[in-house]
Amino acid sequence: MNRWLPLVAKIPEDMTTVEQAEKIVLAQLTDYGTEAVPFEQALGQVLAEDLLADRDLPPFNRVTMDGIAISFKAIEEGINTFHIKATQAAGDEPVGIEDNDLCIEIMTGAALHPSLDTVIRYEDLEIRNSLAALTIHTIKKGQNIHFKGKDKQAGNVVATASQKVTPAIISLAASVGKSELLVRKPPRVVVISSGDELVDVNDTPTTYQIRRSNNYTIKAALTNHGLHAEILHIPDNPEITREQIATCLQNYDVILLSGGISMGKFDYIPKALEELQVNKLFHKVAQRPGKPFWFGRHDNGALVFAFPGNPVATFMCLHRYFLLWLDATLGLPSKAPVYAVLDRYFDFQPQLQYFLQVKLNFTNQGQLMATPIEGNGSGDFANLADTDAFMELPMETNDFKRGDVYKVWTF
Numbered sequence: 001m002n003r004w005l006p007l008v009a010k011i012p013e014d015m016t017t018v019e020q021a022e023k024i025v026l027a028q029l030t031d032y033g034t035e036a037v038p039f040e041q042a043l044g045q046v047l048a049e050d051l052l053a054d055r056d057l058p059p060f061n062r063v064t065m066d067g068i069a070i071s072f073k074a075i076e077e078g079i080n081t082f083h084i085k086a087t088q089a090a091g092d093e094p095v096g097i098e099d100n101d102l103c104i105e106i107m108t109g110a111a112l113h114p115s116l117d118t119v120i121r122y123e124d125l126e127i128r129n130s131l132a133a134l135t136i137h138t139i140k141k142g143q144n145i146h147f148k149g150k151d152k153q154a155g156n157v158v159a160t161a162s163q164k165v166t167p168a169i170i171s172l173a174a175s176v177g178k179s180e181l182l183v184r185k186p187p188r189v190v191v192i193s194s195g196d197e198l199v200d201v202n203d204t205p206t207t208y209q210i211r212r213s214n215n216y217t218i219k220a221a222l223t224n225h226g227l228h229a230e231i232l233h234i235p236d237n238p239e240i241t242r243e244q245i246a247t248c249l250q251n252y253d254v255i256l257l258s259g260g261i262s263m264g265k266f267d268y269i270p271k272a273l274e275e276l277q278v279n280k281l282f283h284k285v286a287q288r289p290g291k292p293f294w295f296g297r298h299d300n301g302a303l304v305f306a307f308p309g310n311p312v313a314t315f316m317c318l319h320r321y322f323l324l325w326l327d328a329t330l331g332l333p334s335k336a337p338v339y340a341v342l343d344r345y346f347d348f349q350p351q352l353q354y355f356l357q358v359k360l361n362f363t364n365q366g367q368l369m370a371t372p373i374e375g376n377g378s379g380d381f382a383n384l385a386d387t388d389a390f391m392e393l394p395m396e397t398n399d400f401k402r403g404d405v406y407k408v409w410t411f
């Protein structure tokens with residue numbers, strides 16, 4: 001590299017830096033309201049209410065081992081053989097004892113009667129003719145019991161608003177009897193591809209055509225984030241492009257476009273967007289891949305993320321900008337950035353912020369290492385399957401040394 005260049009990178013005036021682009025995107029947060037959904041359908045959505053315990057958790061003194069329940073007083077009195085008074089299953093009404101030499105044969109999950117305070121596992125007993133004899137000497141009062149209210153008390157918050165609904169939260173909702181959850185309404189999203197060279201998955205491409213894939217990649221990534229999206233393909237025709245986008249601007253909150261935004265003769269998208277009064281907030285970011293990225297907002301509030309068509313560029317911009325915006329707009333707390341150690345030397349000369357594709361691995365010391373898998377540019381989608389993240393290499397540097405630590409965007 002030319003070491004005489006100043007460290008502050010110079011970028012062309014018509015370009016936005018990655019940092020500025022992120023700020024502009026994150027300044028466009030929108031509240032789409034809330035909706036009640038059946039709890040099983042809430043996976044991946046963002047909670048819009050606190051989830052409260054409807055009763056103590058656990059709701060009774062819960063036995064945690066199959067065996068017998070006794071009063072600890074018996075142990076203090078030196079008793080080590082017990083008459084089995086009854087057998088109690090989980091869900092049964094609790095059975096108590098009147099004398100300390102009695103016990104209840106009891107199962108995991110059963111509710112303990114107030115006259116009992118200690119549970120001894122079958123493994124520590126010998127049972128014969130309705131008599132249970134201890135085979136161990138050390139017994140602690142209160143052992144093998146999960147006490148009422150130990151985890152949460154009635155009215156306590158078990159999950160807070162602005163948390164993403166995970167399988168654990170589905171489990172909590174079921175436990176506290178919330179069959180419906182109030183969640184943040186996600187934006188209505190349409191994913192649009194364009195280009196006459198693109199045919200659908202089930203069509204046979206001519207020798208010079210390819211199958212469209214970006215729209216499916218985007219849709220799949222959104223599904224992973226709990227967001228449903230519609231798909232639309234527009235041919236390379238300026239009138240149809242304008243008409244279709246105009247309709248989408250009325251029917252969707254967010255339009256994710258892929259392709260048709262650089263300098264080609266058939267790249268009609270930026271012009272159509274401007275004609276439709278979508279205000280351009282930036283076009284071109286000093287980054288690779290994804291330099292021609294276009295972002296704007298219609299007066300009605302609809303946002304347009306127009307990603308460059310090359311598959312890796314679309315994929316990177318989706319993760320670096322759109323998903324970041326989505327989390328923020330749904331009120332999720334911002335995630336702490338993830339950093340990894342570059343495991344070999346890498347150089348990149350252009351004055352652009354480079355998003356290097358990497359394979360991530362933890363060492364046996366718990367350190368996250370990133371191995372560059374560069375591929376063949378932003379058209380090389382095959383390479384995406386071999387990598388886990390983009391490593392964001394700062395624009396101010398051209399030489400990235402083994403052992404350097406940089407931010408990664410996992411996908």
Ligand SMILES: Nc1nc2c(c(=O)[nH]1)N[C@H]1C(S)=C(S)[C@@H](COP(=O)(O)OP(=O)(O)OC[C@H]3O[C@@H](n4cnc5c(N)ncnc54)[C@H](O)[C@@H]3O)O[C@H]1N2
Pocket residue numbers: 193194195197198210211212213214215258259260261262263264267289290291292307308309310311313378379
């Ligand atoms: N003169 C210039 N040419 C290009 C520039 C530039 O700055 N000056 N930038 C290059 C960069 S960087 C990129 S990235 C691409 C982006 O161009 P577009 O957004 O206009 O995308 P297209 O030309 O429509 O397509 C690019 C490439 O991707 C394929 N593609 C498009 N959509 C899909 C899809 N849904 N599924 C799969 N593949 C798709 C398309 O067939 C092309 O091969 O422009 C460079 N050119």
Ligand code: MOO
Pocket residue numbers: 287288289290291292308310312313377378379
């Ligand atoms: O943005 Mo392009 O992705 O550099 O190929």
